[in-house]
Amino acid sequence: MTSNERIGQRSVGQGAALITGASTGIGAAIAEKLAARGAELVLVARDSARLEAVAERLRAEHRVAVLTVPLDLSRQDAPARLAKRLEDAGVEVGTLVNNAGAAHIGAVGDVDPARIRQLADLNAGAVAETTALFLPAMLARGRGAIVNVASTAAYAPAPHNAVYGASKAFVLSFTRGLWYETRGTGVRVVAVSPGATETPMNPGRAPGKRRPEQVAETVVAALRGRAPAVVDGWAYRLQTFVFGRVLPTRTATALTGRFFLRAARHVR
Numbered sequence: 001m002t003s004n005e006r007i008g009q010r011s012v013g014q015g016a017a018l019i020t021g022a023s024t025g026i027g028a029a030i031a032e033k034l035a036a037r038g039a040e041l042v043l044v045a046r047d048s049a050r051l052e053a054v055a056e057r058l059r060a061e062h063r064v065a066v067l068t069v070p071l072d073l074s075r076q077d078a079p080a081r082l083a084k085r086l087e088d089a090g091v092e093v094g095t096l097v098n099n100a101g102a103a104h105i106g107a108v109g110d111v112d113p114a115r116i117r118q119l120a121d122l123n124a125g126a127v128a129e130t131t132a133l134f135l136p137a138m139l140a141r142g143r144g145a146i147v148n149v150a151s152t153a154a155y156a157p158a159p160h161n162a163v164y165g166a167s168k169a170f171v172l173s174f175t176r177g178l179w180y181e182t183r184g185t186g187v188r189v190v191a192v193s194p195g196a197t198e199t200p201m202n203p204g205r206a207p208g209k210r211r212p213e214q215v216a217e218t219v220v221a222a223l224r225g226r227a228p229a230v231v232d233g234w235a236y237r238l239q240t241f242v243f244g245r246v247l248p249t250r251t252a253t254a255l256t257g258r259f260f261l262r263a264a265r266h267v268r
């Protein structure tokens with residue numbers, strides 16, 4: 001019997017934690033934290049070898065069952081295929097972490113339109129559909145948790161990363177709405193917004209940059225809390241407060257645009 005099959009038979013009680021984008025960066029760090037707490041895991045990303053390497057490490061270090069499901073979540077049929085795969089394996093999802101995401105960096109006119117659609121589908125569409133697929137069973141059980149990973153870029157328009165910012169604003173607003181809908185159901189819903197975090201998406205060290213483990217700690221704390229939205233780290237909490245609530249939108253947009261324009265020049 002493989003580790004992948006064992007998880008189906010052991011998926012009782014609180015259920016497994018399903019983490020998308022779990023092969024690197026923040027998703028892998030969240031998987032590590034939850035495995036350390038004894039959670040059975042379902043890990044999703046496109047690169048199956050990288051995903052399986054993370055799973056193998058977690059099985060060995062934490063003695064937990066881990067199922068890997070390689071999928072491109074930007075594909076229209078991916079969330080439904082994921083749900084079917086888990087249903088067939090008898091896996092009950094107790095915690096869903098919608099973390100997979102990508103950015104484009106660059107003016108909209110410079111980005112391949114197909115890439116723009118793909119980003120919106122991955123960062124926003126897949127998050128909403130995956131949530132809708134796993135929520136009903138959580139509501140029926142009267143317990144469960146959904147963490148949607150947004151971004152500080154959700155709090156103000158993001159010129160030169162506009163689709164990314166808009167998709168994260170979608171995630172934040174969607175999650176806040178869902179939080180309200182699910183009050184009193186036993187299902188915990190929360191959006192967690194990291195700021196700049198040192199991962200393959202945002203490589204290199206810089207002052208104030210967070211480590212994926214810190215974001216994962218914030219996710220674990222957010223699961224225990226009650227707020228609909230949490231920002232990782234006090235400096236980013238201050239930043240989102242200022243950009244989202246204090247500055248006029250046009251000023252916040254200009255400052256964010258300057259930041260991403262510099263990033264775009266760096267990427268080129």
Ligand SMILES: NC(=O)c1ccc[n+]([C@@H]2O[C@H](COP(=O)([O-])OP(=O)(O)OC[C@H]3O[C@@H](n4cnc5c(N)ncnc54)[C@H](OP(=O)(O)O)[C@@H]3O)[C@@H](O)[C@H]2O)c1
Nearest residue numbers: 021023024025026045046047073101151196197199201202
């Ligand atoms: N790093 C930051 O500064 C930062 C800041 C704010 C918010 N965030 C958010 O945090 C989340 C994680 O980002 P990260 O920095 O950890 O990025 P990362 O290291 O690039 O990891 C992204 C993860 O998502 C997976 N992924 C990418 N495209 C996918 C697709 N089409 N289908 C399925 N899986 C896919 C990747 O694996 P494969 O490539 O194998 O698919 C990988 O596991 C994202 O939602 C991101 O927007 C990051």
